[in-house]
Amino acid sequence: MTNTQIVFWGTRGSYPIASQQTVKVGGRTSCVSIEYDQHLIILDAGTGIIALGDDSRLQKYKEATILLSHVHHDHIMGIPFFKPIFDKEWSLHFYAGVAKPYGGLEEVLKTCFSPPYFPIEWKSFPSSCHYQDFSTNQSFTIQDITVETIALDHPGGACGYRLVLPNAKSIVYLTDTKHNEQSNAEFTKFCQGADLLIYDSTFTDEEFTEHPDWGHSTWREAARLATTANVKCLALFHHNPDHCDQQMEKILIQAQSEFANTILSTDGLEIFLK
Ligand SMILES: [Zn+2]
Numbered sequence: 275m276t277n278t279q280i281v282f283w284g285t286r287g288s289y290p291i292a293s294q295q296t297v298k299v300g301g302r303t304s305c306v307s308i309e310y311d312q313h314l315i316i317l318d319a320g321t322g323i324i325a326l327g328d329d330s331r332l333q334k335y336k337e338a339t340i341l342l343s344h345v346h347h348d349h350i351m352g353i354p355f356f357k358p359i360f361d362k363e364w365s366l367h368f369y370a371g372v373a374k375p376y377g378g379l380e381e382v383l384k385t386c387f388s389p390p391y392f393p394i395e396w397k398s399f400p401s402s403c404h405y406q407d408f409s410t411n412q413s414f415t416i417q418d419i420t421v422e423t424i425a426l427d428h429p430g431g432a433c434g435y436r437l438v439l440p441n442a443k444s445i446v447y448l449t450d451t452k453h454n455e456q457s458n459a460e461f462t463k464f465c466q467g468a469d470l471l472i473y474d475s476t477f478t479d480e481e482f483t484e485h486p487d488w489g490h491s492t493w494r495e496a497a498r499l500a501t502t503a504n505v506k507c508l509a510l511f512h513h514n515p516d517h518c519d520q521q522m523e524k525i526l527i528q529a530q531s532e533f534a535n536t537i538l539s540t541d542g543l544e545i546f547l548k
Pocket residue numbers: 287288304346348349450512
């Protein structure tokens with residue numbers, strides 16, 4: 275049976291950090307790769323994607339699909355530093371469900387990564403880039419992989435993904451979102467029985483109460499959702515840049531007491547779904 279290999283390249287939210295107190299968890303922003311058969315799928319393109327770009331595993335590929343949850347800086351800032359974008363033999367397929375109101379994904383990336391915000395023009399990258407704007411809550415396929423999507427509760431909108439692989443394994447990626455009564459029911463349905471749930475665990479309960487409108491959720495909500503949706507494994511993700519390694523360890527222990535099969539995603543962590 276084909277293995278599914280998942281690597282967390284960047285697990286921090288909001289902005290990249292580096293300090294003695296955060297070396298264990300890491301400080302790169304959101305990026306997760308999924309390799310299945312001949313496919314390379316990348317969830318978000320924060321600074322974590324830069325490390326993926328330097329990894330020898332890329333020699334196997336000349337093509338990748340990049341599914342963006344949304345286009346806030348922490349989820350796209352690695353794109354112009356991802357080595358394959360400078361390689362004319364590479365094709366990059368970008369997808370987003372929230373860029374249409376801003377002229378579409380191509381327009382958004384062009385604006386962000388052209389002067390005066392960036393030193394060179396977006397169109398001068400040698401790789402061949404393709405763009406797909408879809409509406410959230412739609413499903414589509416990437417060759418033999420089914421991609422289900424769900425609208426998230428985040429300022430400006432964000433999109434969650436459920437990837438269903440041909441071997442029937444499923445991976446859910448739900449970040450940047452807050453939780454509320456309506457989303458609880460929708461998320462539970464969307465995540466039902468997933469083999470892996472990667473969830474926005476930015477806040478503790480106290481922090482959530484202080485910032486209820488920042489569009490992020492909590493580790494406790496992650497554990498609750500994992501339990502009600504009966505997922506097999508929960509990965510805490512989009513860590514608060516204010517949380518040091520010690521705090522993250524505490525959060526993991528607390529989350530495991532509510533949902534035993536919880537892991538802490540850390541930069542460089544590699545897992546397999548068999
Ligand atoms: Zn974010």
